[in-house]
Amino acid sequence: MARYLARRLLVAVPTLLALSFLIFLLVSNAPGDPAEEYARKRSGSQEATAQDIQRAKVELGLDRPFVVQYGTWLKGMVTGDLGESFAKRRPVYDELRDRLPATLELTFASLLLIVVVGLPLGVLAAMFHRHWLDQSFRIAALLGASIPGFFLAYMLIIQLATEWKLLPVAGRQGIDSLIMPAIVVAITPAAVISRLLRASLLEVFTEDYMRTARSKGLGSLRTVLGHGLRNASIPVVTYVGTVLGALLEGVVITEFIFAWPGLGLLTLEAISQRDYPVIQAAVLLAGAIYLVGNLVVDVLYGVLDPRIRLEGSVEHV
Amino acid sequence: MSTSEAVLRQAGDTFVPVRRRVFRRLMKDRTAVAGLAVIALFVLAAVLAPWIARHDPVQTNFANRFAKVSASHPLGTDNLGRDVFARILHGARLSIGMAVTATAGITIVGLLLGLVAGMYGRLAETVIMRSVDVLLALPTLILALVVVGLLGQGLRNLIITIIAVQWPRYARLVRGMTLKIREQDFVEAARAVGASRPRIMFRHVAPNLIGPTVVFSTIDMGSTLLAVSGLSFLGFGVGPPTPEWGAMLAEARSFLDKAPLLLAWPGLAITLMVLAFNLAGDGLRDLLDPRTVESTPGLERKGLRVRRRRRPAEPLPAPATGDLPIDEQPLDVRPGP
Secondary structure, three states: OHHHHHHHHHHHHHHHHHHHHHHHHHHHHOOOOHHHHHHHHHHOOOOOOHHHHHHHHHHHOOOOOHHHHHHHHHHHHHOOOOOEOOOOOOEHHHHHHHHHHHHHHHHHHHHHHHHHHHHHHHHHHHHOOOOHHHHHHHHHHHHHHHOOHHHHHHHHHHHHHHHOOOOOOOOOOOOHHHHHHHHHHHHHHHHHHHHHHHHHHHHHHOOHHHHHHHHOOOOHHHHHHHHHHHHHHHHHHHHHHHHHHHHHHHHHHHHHHOOOOOHHHHHHHHHHHOOHHHHHHHHHHHHHHHHHHHHHHHHHHHHHOOOOOHHHOOOOO | OHHHHHHHHHHHHOOOOOOOHHHHHHOOOHHHHHHHHHHHHHHHHHHOHHHHOOOOOOOOOHHHOOOOOOOOOOOOEOOOOOEHHHHHHHHHHHHHHHHHHHHHHHHHHHHHHHHHHHHHOHHHHHHHHHHHHHHOOOOHHHHHHHHHHHHOOOHHHHHHHHHHHHHHHHHHHHHHHHHHHHOOHHHHHHHHOOOOHHHHHHHHHHHHHHHHHHHHHHHHHHHHHHHHHHHHHHHHOOOOOOOOHHHHHHHHHHHOOOOHHHHHHHHHHHHHHHHHHHHHHHHHHHHHOOOOHHHOHHHHHOOOOOOOOOOOOOOOOOOOHHHOOHHHOOOOOOOOO
16 A cells, blocks of 8 residues: 555656646746736836836846746745745745635535535435435436536525625635535535435445345345445545546635635636746645545545555556 | 546446437437427527527616616616626527537547547657646646636637647547557558558548547536636636626626626526536436447347436336347246157
């Protein structure tokens, strides 16, 4: 296991490196000049003189050749220095650290919702196969997977926040403000997971060991939970990687809508302000989280199904 | 993007021949037909928008702002007095048009690069497949945000972005299929008679890839529409006053208290359209699922039908006696003379 982990992490390094180079390339060739923006902001006027812009360029290090800029950045990365934000003139590391807790909070709340809502719905749908309950869950899941997060978000805001005044419209103050964002992030993953689990459980139900379990007198709920769920979750886990992607994407849009001060909002702000060091670091962090998340999924897969040898599954996406 | 991605991944393992009969069978799937009907309705409405809508979608009328639903304005008017019904219809042109264009682009780029990677191997394969790995190291929407955020707002940039971030999944799929087809006898035969590599690639391998790839991109259409309208909502799509669903929703945000319906119409349009694509896609996927042996004609002819996963209700046809496995052959034992 340790060897497998080590190898996977080792493979991830060149990928992240290439990703960082790609982002750097994109960022430095993008239209719009951060130096101009910086000079404007500093002088406080609409127009910045060519001289001001040149000075800003030197100050931000943008006057140097591309390769040198990238090299400097890379050296900083290795030594733990992520550079300084153009917009706020403070270390990128501090920016990320300030925003990380909000994103983690939202992500874990959403994961909790996905598990608490998605799994029982999947189990119930399978147990009541072709019952009206199953049908209504199917419709709910289809809707859940089709409704855009940004639409659902505003429907919730209109109903729960402006109409009934139960929850705050936006921002991050206490548990109340977490409810709507978490629902918006969780809805699609929960819908997908519940459907996958249902299909998988239905297949497991036809297995001999399920009949054996039932015939030795176990109640149906116990059979399902004790014998079915673990086996059924194996194929589901393979999809958790893709669900993870949906989750991260959901977080970005959701943070934007609810003015949730996390990494997603930070990234969007940085993009609009052409704050290169922040974009660079935030995107790379997202890539690292995604890679590690996928790795965890693969490991989990091996834990759930001992028949799978991780050593051999390196080719797995 | 998640459901269809799962499908792609699953389908990449098995090469599924696509046949004309697929369409006929799809017609038997009620929910898929409902999805197709909604799609057809929206496409028709988009095409006929100038004739159906009685108002100009960008014509402002300050005297008639936030008008209620009426015969003249079936969905009311917006903050600038523009007819929402006309804007939704005209918006369908852009929203659906962008999704279709982007999907076509993704399919073509993915197909070509996947084909080259699979056929040429060596350097070409290394370069293409490693790029795929790098691009897939980020959730697509986040990569798209960076690309479009830096390219700048606009219709063309939005479509380029979607293509740029989505082709890798297709290339990976196509390469997998190419590697399998390359080993088939007819390719071997073509090589034996001296066909050049490009000729084998385009005349023998590519025709077998187009069908499945198009099917997968159809299944993917709903998520592409979601991606397009999501980016558009964030302000990276067309600028005002052009009607587009995602942008309309973003514009309506400011009037959340005053006119919540303004937000609801484009939102409902997107939801309905994505739902329709997902329903139709689900139907297609059911037909092409490797486990649905029904769709492999050879087996069907032999009378071996395997239960379909989603609709197990279909009765199994009684196989002709001659086709039964030996242990199910009717044994008629009679006393000897």
